[in-house]
Amino acid sequence: MTGRALIGSLIGGLIVALLAACGDRGPAAEFWMPAELGAIRSLWIGSLPPLPPSPGNPVADDPRAVEMGHRLFFDPRLSANGAVACASCHRPERNFKDGLARSQGLGQTRRKSMSVVAAAYSPWLFWDGRRDSLWAQALEPLEDPAEQGLGRVDLARQLGDDPDYRRAYENLFGPLPDLGDRARFPSASPNGDAGQRAAWATMTPEDRHRISTVFANAGRALEAYQRRLLPGPAPFDAFAEALLAGDQARANTLLSADQRQGLRLFVGRANCIHCHNGPLFANNEFHNTGVEAPGTAPADRGRADGVHLLQADPFNCLGPFSPARSQDCGELRFVKSTGTELTGAFRAVSLRNVADTGPYMHNGRFTTLTEVVDHYNRAQSSGISTDLEPLRLTAVQVQQIVAFLDALSAPLATPERLLRAPARADRVSGHREDPATESAPAASRNTPRL
Structure with a gap:
């Protein structure tokens, strides 16, 4: 074999060996830059911190408020026609949206409904951020004539007339006001239709404050429930x-x-x-x-x-x-x-x-x-x-x-029973949580961490 032939043979053998070695290793591994890995870590659900506190809601994480808010959320009686609930526009099977370009309550809303899943993490609520807490956000649809249209006084009366709601409310917030005098407490709301607004103007400032306090507390119970609506790992x-x-x-x-x-x-x-x-x-x-x-x-x-x-x-x-x-x-x-x-x-x-x-x-x-x-x-x-x-x-x-x-779709990290309307046995006066699984709304539950 000549020198040139020997060199050619050696080079050919080296190429074959390199190709064989590459074949043993399989496809080349993908390479992720450190900045990309940092971004991926920041997006990973394992980086989700615990729920922030709600400074204006002393019962935000009280299991009793969760039960009351759960029932309120699915209750269509909290509307002027008895047919529209929070869950009408925030449907669990649609990630708490409704699949419409404009939501439909008593009328049509200006904008698309937003999901309330993990909304407790946001400092601003609604598309325009016109509310700064989940409990304040929950109040607006209740009396909006295009959504549920329930007068503020009528909501307080609903809570007082229903034995389960009354018991739950008073266990959390203290006694409800006596609303037996309908002349003093008419069907009224400062943000309702023209008749409700006119009736609200006839009430004394003290009575308006009493009713608005009850109204705010209903929002706090709704927030306690919605704080349990958390994303699961996808x-x-x-x-x-x-x-x-x-x-x-x-x-x-x-x-x-x-x-x-x-x-x-x-x-x-x-x-x-x-x-x-x-x-x-x-x-x-x-x-x-x-x-x-x-x-x-x-x-x-x-x-x-x-x-x-x-x-x-x-x-x-x-x-x-x-x-x-x-x-x-x-x-x-x-x-x-x-x-x-x-x-x-x-x-x-x-x-x-x-x-x-x-x-x-x-x-x-x-x-x-x-x-x-x-x-x-x-x-x-x-x-x-x-x-x-x-x-x-x-x-x-x-x-x-x-x-x-x-690849971002996944079931919620929320107990299944909270994703449907409460049955009679689960109503606010009867259900007791299993403390091993539902006692705290920790965002880290069901999420892996390194």
Whole structure:
């Protein structure tokens, strides 16, 4: 064998050996940059902290209030026609939304319903943030003529006339006022229809305060129930847990290649994480995302109006019906209330279970997630803010992000009985919780941690 032939033989053998070695190792492992891993950890449900306190609600985590609020939430008698409950627009089987572009109560609402799952983590409620607690938020639909339309006095009377409600209320909050004098306590509400508002004006300030105190306490019971509505671990969370533990082989079996690429785009080039960050995939801040027609002033001013409604709300953290201390109300005390960027801005919502909860956006404009991602990909200018920039994603990349969003769906980490209307045996006077499973609304229950 000549020298040249010998060299050629050796090189050929080396190439064969290298190819064989590569074949033994299988496909090359995916590489995640440290910044990507940090983002994945921040989105993982294992990073979800315990529920924050509710400064204006002393019974927020009282199991008795949970039971009372559970019944209130599903009770259609808390409406002017006896047919509309909180659960009519916040349906458990739809992740506590209703699947409509505009919710339907006694009339039609201005905006799409929002999920109340994990809403206790947000400092602001409603699309425009016009309430600053779940208990204050729960009050508005009860007397809104387009939703439940129940007079504030009528609600207090319902609580007093029902033996179970009366017992539950008085165990939590003390005696209900005597509402036997109907001339003194007519069907009245400051935010109801014209007749209810006129009747409210005839009541003395002291009686209005008594009724509003009962009203606020009903909201506190509703909040206690809604604080138990928490997200459960989704396929993404199982992937994140395996990846963060260094088991990439297992992680790759938990999300498809398209879902993994969609995740990489979500935390990277597409920058979805700018607004949808943290373990709830939401920063709960306000953004104008160009949903209105280009070149027009927003018909719905969003946060620009919502912040002033918040400040005027008598049930806010600093209001006369809140026992919170001023130092516990920092979000409200230092809220941003001016700026053109508030016009047409709406709260970024959680993307957990988003695949099952269309239509999308505050006005229900988009039917599918593909339409939503394509909207951000094109980045139509709002003419007001600079929240959007064209992403220039391919059609395949758009679908990869949609595939990743599918991996955020999971059953709630909430006892099954709380996801349906209470049976007679479960009503507020009869049910007793199993302290091993339901005594505290710890967000970390059923979630893995490293």
